[in-house]
Amino acid sequence: MNKFFIAVVGLLTVLVVGCNQLTQYSVTEQEINQALAKRNNYAKDLGLPGLADAHIVLSNLTSQIGRQEPNKVTLNGDANVNLTSIFGNQQATLKLTLKALPTFNKEQGAIYLQDMEVVNVEVLPQKMESVMKTITPYLNQSLKAYFNQQPAYVLSEDRSKGEALAKQYAKGIEVKPGEIVIPFVE
Template identity: 65%
Template structure:
């Protein structure tokens, strides 16, 4: 009987503490970030070197890994469909991109941005397009960096849940943990 009482007491304390945790922070999972990226991901841009090569780029299939490869960072992967026009005529390529970014929480907007985005790996198909894409990659990197500095990856809503509504009102900062972003509330 005493063991059962201690077990119930421990369970009760655990429930209270987990409830308190919900009152002190809001957690956004990798899956929620990925869903937001799929909905909001509409990067489409023309880049190039005037007179030499121009490319129309559409980024799709964007997904994230939060704090897994590098602490404090988000790793993004996605596919870029590229239509190139150059002195050699029109060509097409696909790039599998891997990028890293620093998540940043803008308290006034209740939005998470992916700052200082950097392409860390780019695989090009067909391979014959690799040299052209290597020339374009710094322009693509700068364009993506600018895009994600201006467009939030996730925006807190007051309509989705009570906890998210509280986060929008009382959030201070952002912590990156493996597989999730944690937004602590003000005390």
């Protein structure tokens, strides 16, 4: 009797997990991080030409999905800044924390990080902090525009059957800790 009960529970578990794969597809933090590493091409020149120019390159992006704030994605990364001004050339690294709202574009089969916002900046070396504070609002606006236009993850029909199904039958997204779930049914 006990073995029969364990077998029935095991069979039901397999059925539920199997049916779950037929009703949704999940994109994990690791998959988002790999896509960001491959697709992130943020490099921008900000400032006043001839007076002060900052060339900024974003790198080392990592995501945390739904962990720090429900329905939000938190990104951590570095912004390497080369500043050219009438006072000479200087370099700094900004350790950034960004937050965004993930959205799904069904036509493109793409997950976007909308309304990106810089929520924390650590400046290295610290002596550059006052200069970088003047650049941060422009960087914030530029990052928001960039991530509104560039997808963080694009579903591919070539990668897996699950992604092909998600691209065809997606009904939106749900943010859960560690993953973005794309349900196929409402």
